Amino acid sequence: MKRFFKRAINDLRENQFLAAITVVTIALSILIASAFALFFINAGELLTQWQKGIRMMVYLKPDVSEAARLDTKFRIQGVAGVQEATYISKEEAMERLKGQMPHHSALLENLKENPLPDAFEVTLEAAARDSVQLQFLSERIQALEPVEEVEYGQQWIQRFSSVINLFSIAGYGIGALFFMATVFIVANTIRLVLYSRRDEIEIMRLVGATDRFIKIPFYLEGMIQGALGTTIGLVALYIGYFSLSSHFQPSLASGLLTLRFFPVLVCVSIVAGGTVVGWLGCWISLKQFMK
Amino acid sequence: MIQANSDAIIRMFHVHKRYGNKFALKDVTLEISKNDFLFVTGRSGAGKTTLLKLLYLGEPVTEGQVLIDGMNLSRIGQGRIPVLRRKFGIIFQDYKLILTKTVYENVALVLEAAGRKPRLIDKKVRSVLRTVGMEDRMNALPQSLSGGEQQRVAVARAAVGDPKIILADEPTGSLDEEAAEVIMTFLDDFHARGSTVIVATHDKKLLERRNSRVVQLRDGQLWSDELH
Numbered sequence: 150m151k152r153f154f155k156r157a158i159n160d161l162r163e164n165q166f167l168a169a170i171t172v173v174t175i176a177l178s179i180l181i182a183s184a185f186a187l188f189f190i191n192a193g194e195l196l197t198q199w200q201k202g203i204r205m206m207v208y209l210k211p212d213v214s215e216a217a218r219l220d221t222k223f224r225i226q227g228v229a230g231v232q233e234a235t236y237i238s239k240e241e242a243m244e245r246l247k248g249q250m251p252h253h254s255a256l257l258e259n260l261k262e263n264p265l266p267d268a269f270e271v272t273l274e275a276a277a278r279d280s281v282q283l284q285f286l287s288e289r290i291q292a293l294e295p296v297e298e299v300e301y302g303q304q305w306i307q308r309f310s311s312v313i314n315l316f317s318i319a320g321y322g323i324g325a326l327f328f329m330a331t332v333f334i335v336a337n338t339i340r341l342v343l344y345s346r347r348d349e350i351e352i353m354r355l356v357g358a359t360d361r362f363i364k365i366p367f368y369l370e371g372m373i374q375g376a377l378g379t380t381i382g383l384v385a386l387y388i389g390y391f392s393l394s395s396h397f398q399p400s401l402a403s404g405l406l407t408l409r410f411f412p413v414l415v416c417v418s419i420v421a422g423g424t425v426v427g428w429l430g431c432w433i434s435l436k437q438f439m440k
Numbered sequence: 441m442i443q444a445n446s447d448a449i450i451r452m453f454h455v456h457k458r459y460g461n462k463f464a465l466k467d468v469t470l471e472i473s474k475n476d477f478l479f480v481t482g483r484s485g486a487g488k489t490t491l492l493k494l495l496y497l498g499e500p501v502t503e504g505q506v507l508i509d510g511m512n513l514s515r516i517g518q519g520r521i522p523v524l525r526r527k528f529g530i531i532f533q534d535y536k537l538i539l540t541k542t543v544y545e546n547v548a549l550v551l552e553a554a555g556r557k558p559r560l561i562d563k564k565v566r567s568v569l570r571t572v573g574m575e576d577r578m579n580a581l582p583q584s585l586s587g588g589e590q591q592r593v594a595v596a597r598a599a600v601g602d603p604k605i606i607l608a609d610e611p612t613g614s615l616d617e618e619a620a621e622v623i624m625t626f627l628d629d630f631h632a633r634g635s636t637v638i639v640a641t642h643d644k645k646l647l648e649r650r651n652s653r654v655v656q657l658r659d660g661q662l663w664s665d666e667l668h
C-alpha cells in the first residue's frame with residue numbers, strides 16, 4: 150500500500166496541472182455547496198432563537214373574579230410546558246398599547262370604556278416551543294373556564310418554519326446537484342488524466358500488470374484530490390465566514406443572533422464526503438476507460 | 441528439427457488473423473519448444489508482429505487456437521491475462537518505454553506489477569541494468585537516450601522478470617551493426633540461461649551467422665521452417 154501511495158503522489162506531481170484543476174474544481178463546488186448549508190444552518194438557528202421568545206397570550210372573559218383569576222393562574226402554571234404566567238390587567242394592557250402607539254394615544258384617551266381584556270402572558274419551556282406542542286398547550290389552556298381566547302404567533306411561526314423547511318429541502322436538492330456535478334467533473338478530469346497516460350497504461354498491461362495494480366494509484370489520486378479540494382473549499386469558506394461574522398458581530402452582539410460555523414465533526418464528514426466524491430469520479434472514469 | 445510434443449511451450453493450431461476484412465495471418469500451425477531460439481522472418485507486412493501479438497494476447501486470434509505453456513488463450517479469462525503476460529519478456533519494435541519514467545522505473549515496473557518485494561526489485565533492476573551497461577544512466581528519461589540505449593533498456597525490461605519466453609520484434613531494426621551485435625549477445629545469453637527466444641526480423645544478416653530455426657512468413661502464410 151505504501152508503494153501505491155508513492156506512485157499516486159508521483160503521478161500527481163507529474164500531472165500537476167490536471168491535478169490542480171481537479172482540486173480547484175472540487176474546492177469551488179464544496180465552497181458553494183457548504184456556503185448554502187451554512188446559510189441554512191444559521192437560518193435554522195435564527196428560527197430556534199426566535200422560538201425561544203415565543204409567548205402565549207391568554208385572554209380572559211370579562212368580569213372574572215379575583216379568586217377565579219388566581220385559580221386560573223395556578224392552573225395555567227400547572228400545565229406541562231408552561232414556564233411562567235404573568236397577569237396583565239386590562240389597564241396595564243392599555244398603558245402598553247399607548248406606549249406602542251404614541252401617535253394615536255389621543256384616540257385611545259377618548260375611549261369611554263377600556264375594550265381590552267385581562268390577560269396572562271405565558272412563557273414556555275424549551276421543549277414546548279414547536280408548533281405541535283404549542284397547539285396542544287393552547288388547547289389545554291383554552292379549555293379552562295375563564296379563558297376567552299389563547300393567542301400565539303402560531304401562524305407566523307408555522308409559516309416561517311415551513312419556509313425554512315422548504316429552503317432546506319431546496320438545500321438538499323442543491324447539495325445533491327453539486328455532489329453530482331463534482332463527481333462528474335472529477336470523473337472527467339480523471340478521464341483526461343487517463344487519456345494523457347493511455348500509453349503508459351497500455352505498457353503496464355503489456356508487461357503483466359493487473360488492473361488492480363494499475364487502478365489503485367488512480368483511486369488514491371482521486372481520493373487525495375477529493376480530500377484536498379474539500380479541505381481547501383472549507384478553509385476558504387471559513388475565511389469568508391470569519392470576515393463576514395467579525396464584520397457583523399458587533400451589531401449582533403445583543404445576543405439575539407449569533408453566527409456559527411460547522412462543528413468539527415461536520416467538517417470532518419464533509420472532507421470524508423469529498424474523498425468519496427474523488428473515489429466515485431475515479432470509479433466512473435476507470436469503468437469507462439478500462440472497458 | 442525434432443520436436444517432442446511434451447517440450448512445446450508454444451503451439452499454434454490453424455491460426456488465422458484478420459484485421460477487418462484483411463488477413464494478416466492465414467492458417468499458421470507452429471510448435472515452438474522450450475529453449476528454442478527461433479527467428480520469424482518475412483517482408484514488411486508479412487505478419488511477423490501480428491504473430492508475436494497473438495502469443496501474448498496483444499490481439500485475439502480470429503480463428504484457431506494458441507496454447508502457451510499449458511494455457512489455452514481462447515479460454516483464459518480477463519483476470520488471467522497478466523499471468524500470461526508475465527511468462528513473456530517483450531522487446532517491442534517501438535520499444536514502448538514509458539517516457540515520463542526513468543530507466544530504472546521502467547525496468548522496475550515489471551517486478552512491481554508482479555508484486556515482488558522492494559529490496560529484491562532494487563537488487564534485480566540494478567543487476568540487469570548493469571548487464572546491459574545502462575546502470576550509470578538509470579535515472580535518465582528515455583527521451584534523453586540514443587536509439588541503441590533505449591533498445592538496451594527495453595532488453596533489460598524484458599529480461600528483468602526472468603521470463604520463460606523472450607519475444608523480440610525487430611530488436612536490431614534501427615541499430616548499427618555493432619549495437620545490433622550487442623543486443624544479439626544479450627539474447628544469446630538469455631537463451632543460454634534457458635529462456636525460449638523468438639526474434640522477428642527481416643535482417644538477413646542476423647540469420648546468416650547462427651544456427652537457429654528460421655520460420656519464414658509470406659503474405660501471412662507459413663512459407664518455410666528450417667534450421668540454418
Ligand SMILES: Nc1ncnc2c1ncn2[C@@H]1O[C@H](COP(=O)(O)OP(=O)(O)OP(=O)(O)O)[C@@H](O)[C@H]1O
Pocket residue numbers: 459460463464482483484485486487488489490491533642
Ligand atoms: N492494428 C491493425 N489494424 C489493421 N491492420 C493491421 C494492424 N496491424 C497490422 N495490420 C496489417 O496486417 C499485416 C501484417 O502486419 P504486421 O505488423 O504483422 O507485419 P510485419 O511483418 O510485422 O511488418 P514489419 O516488418 O513492417 O514490421 C499488414 O498488412 C498490416 O497492414
Ligand SMILES: [Mg+2]
Pocket residue numbers: 488489490533609
Ligand atoms: Mg512488425
